[in-house]
Amino acid sequence: EAKSLGKGRHVIYHERMDHRTAEQSRVAADLRGALDTDQLHLLYQPIVEMPGGELFGVEALIRWTHPQRGPIGPGLFIPAAERTGLIVPLGAWILEEACRQAVRWRQEMGDAAPRTVTVNVSARQLREAGFAGEVDAVLQRTGLPASVLTVEVTETAVFDGGTALDELKAIAALGVKIALDDFGTGHSSLGLLRTCPADILKVDKSFVDDVTENGEPAVIVAALLTISEGMRLRAVAEGVETAAQAAELHRLGYRYAQGYHYARPMPAEAINAYRPAGDGHRVAA
Numbered sequence: 001e002a003k004s005l006g007k008g009r010h011v012i013y014h015e016r017m018d019h020r021t022a023e024q025s026r027v028a029a030d031l032r033g034a035l036d037t038d039q040l041h042l043l044y045q046p047i048v049e050m051p052g053g054e055l056f057g058v059e060a061l062i063r064w065t066h067p068q069r070g071p072i073g074p075g076l077f078i079p080a081a082e083r084t085g086l087i088v089p090l091g092a093w094i095l096e097e098a099c100r101q102a103v104r105w106r107q108e109m110g111d112a113a114p115r116t117v118t119v120n121v122s123a124r125q126l127r128e129a130g131f132a133g134e135v136d137a138v139l140q141r142t143g144l145p146a147s148v149l150t151v152e153v154t155e156t157a158v159f160d161g162g163t164a165l166d167e168l169k170a171i172a173a174l175g176v177k178i179a180l181d182d183f184g185t186g187h188s189s190l191g192l193l194r195t196c197p198a199d200i201l202k203v204d205k206s207f208v209d210d211v212t213e214n215g216e217p218a219v220i221v222a223a224l225l226t227i228s229e230g231m232r233l234r235a236v237a238e239g240v241e242t243a244a245q246a247a248e249l250h251r252l253g254y255r256y257a258q259g260y261h262y263a264r265p266m267p268a269e270a271i272n273a274y275r276p277a278g279d280g281h282r283v284a285a
């Protein structure tokens with residue numbers, strides 16, 4: 001399905017590549033080939049409601065199975081794709097694939113379908129003139145209601161300057177939800193909330209990791225919820241791995257979470273079969 005990618009698109013390979021390592025160049029070169037074959041697919045990780053763990057939404061996460069090297073994580077190849085500009089056609093494929101899948105779930109699951117399908121968008125895509133128009137075109141082509149799509153960006157991407165913020169505002173004007181990813185780890189944080197049309201704030205895993213220890217991370221996690229509530233944002237705790245973390249987040253007032261404690265990223269069909277574990281986050285007495 002990734003077949004037609006790259007064709008008829010203008011992928012510009014920047015010249016500023018001299019500082020890249022040989023490893024990264026190899027990855028970038030191979031990724032170019034992966035676009036024309038079937039080596040890329042999306043997994044979907046549930047975003048759940050606490051305490052029960054019911055499905056609220058999903059986040060689409062790209063996976064690459066290299067024919068020789070096996071699975072390569074996005075942490076390695078997304079930065080390479082950003083540097084080469086390949087993220088533009090790759091990101092367009094990801095967006096369309098996730099929207100098509102969202103429509104499929106709505107047909108197959110009805111009211112139980114994920115209420116939002118989240119797609120990560122990189123700074124490089126957001127800088128592309130007309131990106132909002134492309135989002136609109138994908139919604140038209142797939143028939144997905146705009147309100148079901150969430151575009152997830154990092155603070156740094158929005159703060160990138162240029163037209164990124166305008167593009168984001170145009171996407172929000174379509175009715176698409178905006179989530180701020182890895183919140184609290186970037187540069188601009190609080191000021192950004194006043195200018196950026198955000199709907200969802202994703203509290204970074206690094207704060208969630210130590211939330212049970214009653215130190216600074218717990219204070220930050222609590223403060224971010226207060227800010228979210230005051231600004232009518234949905235706060236989602238990222239990277240929840242343990243029952244104790246889930247219990248503490250719920251105690252603090254969090255309603256939405258994502259993490260291995262609830263569910264790992266999974267193939268689309270597994271979302272159809274997703275059921276909460278049943279014991280919620282409760283710590284055994």
Ligand code: C2E
Binds near residue numbers: 074239240
């Ligand atoms: P992210 O957007 O913050 O996504 C969350 C990452 O945390 C995912 O890693 C997910 O698998 C992982 N994760 C979720 N729950 C847990 C947990 O409980 N514990 C731990 N240790 N990890 C957890 P993944 O899939 O390897 O993606 C890494 C990053 O690569 C993403 O961070 C995102 O920045 C980027 N990425 C992934 N897919 C895409 C994509 O389709 N487009 C773009 N532009 N970037 C993507």
Ligand code: MG
Binds near residue numbers: 059
């Ligand atoms: Mg994300």
Ligand code: MG
Binds near residue numbers: 181182202238
């Ligand atoms: Mg994240």
Ligand code: MG
Binds near residue numbers: 181182204205238
């Ligand atoms: Mg994160």
